[in-house]
Amino acid sequence: MTPSPSFVILVPQHQDLFGNLIIAWTRVTIEESFPWVSVKLEGDGGSIHPNEESDEESESDFLVNYEMEYGVNQLSSIRQPSPPPVLAKISNPICGTSELTQEGLHFTNSYHDLHISVRMMEDFLRLAEQNTTMNLETCGVLAGSLVKLLVFQVTTLIIPKQESTSNSCQTLNEEEIFEVQDNHSLLSLGWIHTHPSQTCFLSSVDLHTHYSYQVMLREAIAIVMAPTDKSSPHGIFHLSDPAGVRVIQDCDQRGFHPHYGTGDGSPIYERCSHVYMDPCLKHEVIDLR
Template sequence: MYHQMNIHAVTVSFPSPSISGVEDALQVSHLSPIKTTDPKHGTTSSSHDCRSSSLQDVHISERLMEDFLELAKDNTEKDLETCGVLGAFLDSGTFYVTTLIIPKQESSSNSCLAKNEEEVFAIQHEHSLFPVGWIHTHPSQSCFMSSIDLHTQYSYQVMVPEAFAIVMAPTDTSRNYGIFRLSDPGGMDILRDCAETGFHLHKDPADGIPVYQRCTNVYKNSNLRFEIFDLR
């Protein structure tokens, strides 16, 4: 079924489609933690960070995030969200994000719904990729996870425990992007038991840890090659 889909229009291949990203990506000399500032405390870490020895590390190119924001620019100027899916391969216990897939989608100022998801699955299948996360814009909102975002994140995290969400908020002067995941087990339990749709409130987990947290197992790797499939 997959070979019948005409979906392989590559928007970006960085640095080159002919260069394998595996060997260079495994070099740690171009590796550093992705840091975001806590708007309340002005720090890059807190007790609300997600730290777990059971989670495998994830590497991503910061340029991929920048390129996504550029591809979302037209929507952002119209106050429309844009979303994309992050695909990764697993090598020696580390996930390497090598593919961004921007699906056909319907957007508003505070939501984004992917369409024709079988096209996304086809690319993931052909390239043997794990759906390790997703990325979306908040064109005029601050950098946070809405209740709808949390339900989307749950669908990823229940498949891949390391799955994370990147929120790009270009108009947020205190923090223009964040990398988040649901707390586990607290946040995961809350979302698993929630049948509500649309925007709504979630109760706090009983353990006192927030429903979602910043990730500290995600690293930027400037050597990591990636491709972007824009299917819109």
């Protein structure tokens, strides 16, 4: 009687957040009687031939390679189920080609979606109110995490110590920001600041500030809150990529100065089209001032 074959199965156990298989395998040996199957080795591998007689009795180990279908990673960082988020209310965003992946994730210009709470922006305005009445800018750091299907969520608003003027804001003691992010395992997803008496736009100084965020994370955003701008009280921006990023990268000027375009006619910065306002996204505020 043909001995029962021994199967060795290598099963991938984990999948990282970027869809790559982590090399962590579990070795599973299954020994069970299969009287209707005999095993024949061919070349470097083996093949299974049902109902085929064999003159030699042998036991073989087989490595069975399984393809794992990508699904939704239910991570512990997801605090509660949320209803479908609403696209951020931003005027005339410059959109690129959009497509829907098999997993249902919506990509725009290959940017991963970024979700932010409307209430966080409202909380920031309240925290900045005293400075706003004195015509002083206020700034904060947007921090969060990467969750299911490569979606970024802004979950924490950090208000650092800072010094401000009517058209500038400089953070102080930045090591405190890093400490908060490290203790809470937070990513820098962008920044937010007020224009207390100006319109909603990014100045040349703002562009250079945002470059430091976007060069680290392509999806990073810059939010401008302009309470006196009735036509556009807030805007969510980023540098155009690659044209705008290259302009700021090649510019070594400081202070307020002009930028003379991208060369291909595209804007240096634009309103984001990958940002969604999530009415049920929880957030916390950490005021270090």
